[in-house]
Amino acid sequence: MTRKYIIASAAMLLLGLGFTSCHNSNAESETPMESQGVQVKTFALKKSTLDGMLKLPGEIKPYQFADLYAKVTSYVQRVNVDMGSQVSEGQVLATLEAPEMNAQLLEAQSRLHTKEAVFRSSRATYNRLLKTSKVPGTISPNDLDLAFEKMSGDSAELLSAKSAYHEVQQMLGYLTIRAPFSGVISQRNVHPGTYVGPSGKGSDKPLFRLEQQQKLRLSVAVPEVNTGGLKENGQVHFTVKSLPGDTFTARITRVAGSLDTRLRTEQLEMDIANPDKKLLPGMYAEVKLPLPGKTEVYIVPKNAIVSNSEQVFVIKVVGNKAVWVPVKRGNEANGQVEIFGDLADNDVLVQNASDEIKAGTPLVTVQK
Numbered sequence: 001m002t003r004k005y006i007i008a009s010a011a012m013l014l015l016g017l018g019f020t021s022c023h024n025s026n027a028e029s030e031t032p033m034e035s036q037g038v039q040v041k042t043f044a045l046k047k048s049t050l051d052g053m054l055k056l057p058g059e060i061k062p063y064q065f066a067d068l069y070a071k072v073t074s075y076v077q078r079v080n081v082d083m084g085s086q087v088s089e090g091q092v093l094a095t096l097e098a099p100e101m102n103a104q105l106l107e108a109q110s111r112l113h114t115k116e117a118v119f120r121s122s123r124a125t126y127n128r129l130l131k132t133s134k135v136p137g138t139i140s141p142n143d144l145d146l147a148f149e150k151m152s153g154d155s156a157e158l159l160s161a162k163s164a165y166h167e168v169q170q171m172l173g174y175l176t177i178r179a180p181f182s183g184v185i186s187q188r189n190v191h192p193g194t195y196v197g198p199s200g201k202g203s204d205k206p207l208f209r210l211e212q213q214q215k216l217r218l219s220v221a222v223p224e225v226n227t228g229g230l231k232e233n234g235q236v237h238f239t240v241k242s243l244p245g246d247t248f249t250a251r252i253t254r255v256a257g258s259l260d261t262r263l264r265t266e267q268l269e270m271d272i273a274n275p276d277k278k279l280l281p282g283m284y285a286e287v288k289l290p291l292p293g294k295t296e297v298y299i300v301p302k303n304a305i306v307s308n309s310e311q312v313f314v315i316k317v318v319g320n321k322a323v324w325v326p327v328k329r330g331n332e333a334n335g336q337v338e339i340f341g342d343l344a345d346n347d348v349l350v351q352n353a354s355d356e357i358k359a360g361t362p363l364v365t366v367q368k
Contacts, residue, residue, distance in 0.1 A: 037362030037363050037364040038322075038357055038362065038363050038364065039366060040315075040350045040352060040363050040366065041351040041366050042350055042365045042366065043300075043301075043349060044346050044347070044348060045300070045343055045344070045345065045346060045349055046345065046346070047296050047297060047299075047345065048297070050297070050299050050330075050333055050336055050337075051290070052290075052291040052331045052333030053288055053289070053290055054226055054289045054290075055286060055288055056220050056289055057220075057284055057287070058219060058220040058238060058284070058285040059220075059282075059283075059284055059285070060216050060217070060219075060240075060279055060280070060281060060282065060283040060284070060285055061219055061282075062213060063215040063217055064181055064183065065183075065210065065211045065281075066180055066181075066209070066210050067206035067208075067209050068093070068177060068180075068206050068208045068209070068210060069196075069198065069203060070096060070177070071171070071198060072096075072098055072101065072171050072174050072175065072197065072198065073197035074175060074196060074197065075096065075098070075194065075196070076094060076095075076096055076190050076191065076192050076196060076207075077095045077097040078094060078095045078192060079094045079190065079191060080092055080095075081094075081185050081188070082185065082188055083187065084184065085184070085185045086182075086183075087182065087183065087184070087185060087210070088182045090179060091178060092176055093179055093185070093208055094176075094177040094190070094207060095175065095176055095177070096196065097175065098175060101168065101171060101175070104168050104171075105168045108164045108167075109165055111165075112158075112162060112164075112165045115154070115157050115160075115161040116158060118157070118158075119151070119155055119158045122147070122150045122151040123154075123155075125147055125150070126148055126150070129143060129144050130147075177208070181212060182212065183211050183212040183213060184210070184211055184212075185208050185209070185210060186210070186281075189207060190207045190208075213274060213277055213280070215272065215273060215274060216271075216274050216279055217270070218236075218250055218269065218271075219267060219269050220267070220268045220269075221263060221265035221266070221267055222266050222289065223265055224259055224264045226289075226291060227259075227266045230252070230255055231252070231255075231292075232253065233251055233252060234251065234252045234290060235249060235250075235251050235252075235290070236250055236251070236287055236290070237288045238285040238286060238288065239286050240283050240284070240286075241284070242283065243278065246278070248285075250271065251270060251271070252269075252270055253269055253271045254269040255267075255268055256268070291331055291333070297330065297340070298338070299336050299337065299338055299339070300336070300337060300339055300349060301335060301336060301337075302332070302336065303352055304349055304350065304352075304353050305329065305337060305339065305353065308355050311326050312327055312329060313327060314327055314339065314341070314343075314349050314350070315349065315350040316343070316349055317349070317350065317363055317365055320362060320363055320364075320365070321361065321362055321363060322357050322358065322359055322360060323359060323360075324359045325341055325342060325343060326342075327339040327340060328340045
């Protein structure tokens with residue numbers, strides 16, 4: 001009897017220890033996060049203006065450039081300039097020769113003289129018949145009409161001969177290559193005796209490439225998301241790798257007004273005065289483009305925005321619990337970002353937001 005009592009007492013003792021152990025285990029499994037809430041820094045949402053700065057690559061180009069080709073099939077007779085030569089508008093760069101053009105000119109001139117003589121003869125004949133016809137019965141009206149038609153036909157042929165003669169003269173004028181504007185010869189691809197022409201082997205390369213370098217263009221492609229605040233006459237600063245200690249300034253002169261459908265960018269151009277030729281066409285520049293902020297928009301720290309595979313959102317504190325609010329991002333500068341969404345003034349947002357803070361999670365707020 002005593003032995004049974006001892007066994008029963010031992011079993012009850014073990015059962016009690018097990019219950020106590022389970023109770024302690026359950027108590028330990030309750031974390032402070034679940035019992036007290038996640039501690040977060042918060043701030044009150046306010047509207048403001050965010051002035052940003054966008055860094056973009058740009059390309060420096062000549063203000064004007066032209067590839068000069070030969071208009072007629074010919075040979076280079078004389079070259080007056082070389083690569084790097086500074087030339088003025090209208091200056092003779094090269095002279096070409098085409099002996100067959102001289103023969104064509106003589107032929108056109110001979111035809112012109114012939115047609116002039118024929119027209120003078122038919123005009124004189126018509127004038128005599130016209131004068132004689134004033135005496136009744138001397139000249140039939142039909143003869144007078146025929147003489148007039150002959151004079152008109154000869155006049156048309158004379159005009160055609162004059163046109164052909166002037167055309168050959170004009171083509172001979174193309175044998176003198178002149179600079180269309182003042183600039184620098186950046187390429188020279190011919191020497192005396194080189195065959196040149198409008199087609200065939202002579203047109204593989206231009207005779208010369210002329211560039212205006214004392215005034216340049218700076219071209220920049222701006223992404224679509226940043227095109228909203230672009231205005232003409234805005235000032236930009238830029239640098240080039242070959243002159244690391246220098247910063248240059250230019251103003252936006254031209255805005256494309258439409259997007260490149262392939263790159264989804266808008267083209268900007270700035271005019272650059274370059275009298276000392278420190279900058280060269282073809283250089284790449286790093287351009288700092290100011291982005292004026294929109295008024296009356298909400299601005300938050302960058303780490304207050306959470307992006308995952310499904311959405312972009314901020315975490316709003318409502319009744320000490322987390323609420324995910326989807327937003328869209330705007331301009332970004334100095335660690336601040338414009339946001340647009342279902343928000344209001346003085347909403348309390350989590351500063352150090354994370355998608356680990358699930359919607360509905362209790363929060364312990366610490367005012368920033």
